[in-house]
Amino acid sequence: MNTLEDRIVAFTKLGDFLGQFNNRSIEKNDEVAHNALFFDGFRHQIELAGQHNGWFTKENVLFACQSWSQALSEQHLKQWTDAYSFNGTSNKKVAIVMAGNIPLVGFHDFISVLMSGHSVLVKLSSNDKHLLPYLAKYLQSVAPYFEGRITFTEEKLEGFDAVIATGSDNTARYFDYYFGGYPNIIRKNRNSIAVLTGEESKEELEALGEDVFRYFGLGCRNVSKIFVPHDYDFNAFFGGMYPKRDIINNAKYANNYDYNKAVYLMSLFEFQENGFLMLKEDISYASPIASIFYEHYDSQDALKKKIDRDIDHIQCIVANGFLEHEVKFGETQSPKLWDYADGVDTIKFLTNL
Structure with missing residues (x-):
């Protein structure tokens, strides 16, 4: 006992x-x-x-x-x-x-x-x-x-x-x-998102790089999509990602980058890229390896309603002052013991068996 x-x-x-x-x-x-x-x-x-x-x-x-x-x-x-x-x-x-x-x-x-x-x-x-x-x-x-x-x-x-x-x-x-x-x-399947306003500091965007690239983006807590206002400056986003540039030296990641880039080019999709990450406008939440999807929002209230509708597809929401249960930039891959996957309380389930 x-x-x-x-x-x-x-x-x-x-x-x-x-x-x-x-x-x-x-x-x-x-x-x-x-x-x-x-x-x-x-x-x-x-x-x-x-x-x-x-x-x-x-x-x-x-x-x-x-x-x-x-x-x-x-x-x-x-x-x-x-x-x-x-x-x-x-x-x-x-x-x-x-x-x-x-x-x-x-x-x-x-x-x-x-x-x-x-x-x-x-x-x-x-x-x-x-x-x-x-x-x-x-x-x-x-x-x-x-x-x-x-x-x-x-x-x-x-x-x-x-x-x-x-x-x-x-x-x-x-x-x-x-x-x-x-x-x-x-x-x-679930994916994580980040809500950006354009007011993020350089430090916050660099921390977001950890949420994007840790484990090569393969985890459900990895940010695979960002929501941005219509006038968002993507140069700031790419600047935040730049410290993670050495990821392209991993052969498996580089092969996926080359393959997905070729798919985008042959499909005539519009996208931006910086040599190790591609950014594509898309309503989906699950982006391929070496890609991040983005979507524009008109207002934070409208975005909150959309996220609420789609919550079953979302694991973490990275933001600063957007939602009560948001995750700070750079912390998606360091959950606490009480941060349950899919919001399902595992211990409650187990103690009720």
Whole structure:
């Protein structure tokens, strides 16, 4: 038997472990629990993840580790869990079907299930299969009561009580059919947007570059579309993106840039570009890699109504003083534990099983 306090201690230790791996350095801290067993092995897993998936560059994997280390502080874990009652939770087996678009993308669901006192059955994406199983071993080492509560499978999911599944709009239809008889959270495609007024500072626009380019724009929290007034000066936007220009040196990104540029040219689409990013007027929310869509708005009130209508397609809204639940420039890829995907409270769902 373990308590919520025990689980908070365990995840705090996991946060301490991940804190050794960040974009400033990979530096061993001998005070971290069980480090002799796991430090070198996890460094190897980071290398394997990058070899297996060219999008998982060392910089991006380390960024994910750093973000999760910051989230898994004792203070944040207590602040997160204080809002719920876990007393009536009985141990259920919760299946998680994970996406693989960015490193550790299903990690929040994983820790939510375990923090709620349930067991977890994980079906990993083939694109992201190295990092989480290793961290699960670390977690079981520092907290043996998790042994038997964490299972990874490549087979058909069976013997579960509830499911959390993340995928595309197409796979969501399959998930609805297959998992419809179980308590479930099924997530579809979403994208993030930024609302610009033309009054943004250079620092804000440069921070927006992080929201656009982190993980090569592959995450649902990446800004894929901007809304701008009719007289907007795109030179300011491109100026903010310029510090990220070295992204074009990544071969996979450059190939996508060249391909999508060729598609735009052959289709006679009008677009602007700066050598590493294309800007195209489009009403869609999901832009191709190396592209950002934009749309003009007449007034902020009209834009708020449009966003409200389209909210099921939107993950984050980056702005300054536009909406109550907006995200600050540069912070889309560093969510807090209580920033739930699609606005669905995962812990509430899990504690009500």
